[in-house]
Amino acid sequence: MNAHEKIVIGYLLHPRGYCFGVKRTVDMLDQVLKLYKSVYVIEDIVHSKLFMDNALARGIIKVHSINDVPDGSAIMFSSRGISQKTLKKADEKQLTVIDATCPVVKKLQEEVIDKAGEGYVVIIIGNRAHQQIATLLGSIDSDDVYVVNSEMDIDLLPSFDGRKVAYFTQTSLFPGDIRKITDALKSKIPDIIHGRPDTEHDVCAETLDRQAVIAEIAPTIDLLLVLGASYSANAMSLVRCGLSNNIKNVIRIDSREGIQKDILNGINSFALISSTSVDEPVIKDIENSLQNLAGIEYIIYPEIEGQQALA
Numbered sequence: 001m002n003a004h005e006k007i008v009i010g011y012l013l014h015p016r017g018y019c020f021g022v023k024r025t026v027d028m029l030d031q032v033l034k035l036y037k038s039v040y041v042i043e044d045i046v047h048s049k050l051f052m053d054n055a056l057a058r059g060i061i062k063v064h065s066i067n068d069v070p071d072g073s074a075i076m077f078s079s080r081g082i083s084q085k086t087l088k089k090a091d092e093k094q095l096t097v098i099d100a101t102c103p104v105v106k107k108l109q110e111e112v113i114d115k116a117g118e119g120y121v122v123i124i125i126g127n128r129a130h131q132q133i134a135t136l137l138g139s140i141d142s143d144d145v146y147v148v149n150s151e152m153d154i155d156l157l158p159s160f161d162g163r164k165v166a167y168f169t170q171t172s173l174f175p176g177d178i179r180k181i182t183d184a185l186k187s188k189i190p191d192i193i194h195g196r197p198d199t200e201h202d203v204c205a206e207t208l209d210r211q212a213v214i215a216e217i218a219p220t221i222d223l224l225l226v227l228g229a230s231y232s233a234n235a236m237s238l239v240r241c242g243l244s245n246n247i248k249n250v251i252r253i254d255s256r257e258g259i260q261k262d263i264l265n266g267i268n269s270f271a272l273i274s275s276t277s278v279d280e281p282v283i284k285d286i287e288n289s290l291q292n293l294a295g296i297e298y299i300i301y302p303e304i305e306g307q308q309a310l311a
């Protein structure tokens, strides 16, 4: 950097890196690979191509469905859960199940099952294609379960006159988006309740904390860099949060390959945050790559005790 080069301020937002649910999965995998030569998975156990490439090299075998897993093998499920139907199938095939379901997701699953058991119509706000929702659907023994992801989905719901109706939400959404859907639900079904008393959604604390720090820094920055996969609900919620807080530029990248040479052109200050499926070394790699493009003064945000350990 020469003496006249402009210094860009880069806020390193915390929390970042793996959430406790993903960290637990990663730790379990390390243990499991010591016990079994090969372990089957039917979805990415961590939403990170880098992680999965590494896991495949270490003995993980990814298959399309549980039917493709040889009888008697070991199978691992991610923090996003495992349905009762799948567990039954695993039992039939005498598979050793390694269940890394996040405790937050497991609790939600139990509460949804309870509510359906109490005779409620259950409406789940979330993405039907997401494993967490597929798991819920595969665990509830009721036809009265609906998934909505937009106001248009709500228009398609039947009438529930005279029925008790409760809603739950995916744990990795942006509450601003949830609110639009719950407002529309309440105008169609005035007596609908959230399945858990005293809360309005089921978004986990790990997700909310990251969104809160984005909202706080938003007026200070002109670029938010979100590190995470496009198929990570958590990463996309951080993007949604940045846009909703009127940050001028919000860019999601998976890795250093996603960094365009001109990404910091015209930028005075930016913030970097990661989704819950990104490991710390990947974030460090991004920080270093950005420093090759411009003079950057990094600031840990919020300033917290023990920041040396984070730096």
Ligand code: SF4
Binding pocket: 019, 020, 021, 022, 079, 080, 102, 103, 104, 105, 171, 172, 204, 205, 206, 207, 234, 276
């Ligand atoms: S994002 Fe939240 S719910 Fe999902 S694995 Fe992490 S802690 Fe659990």
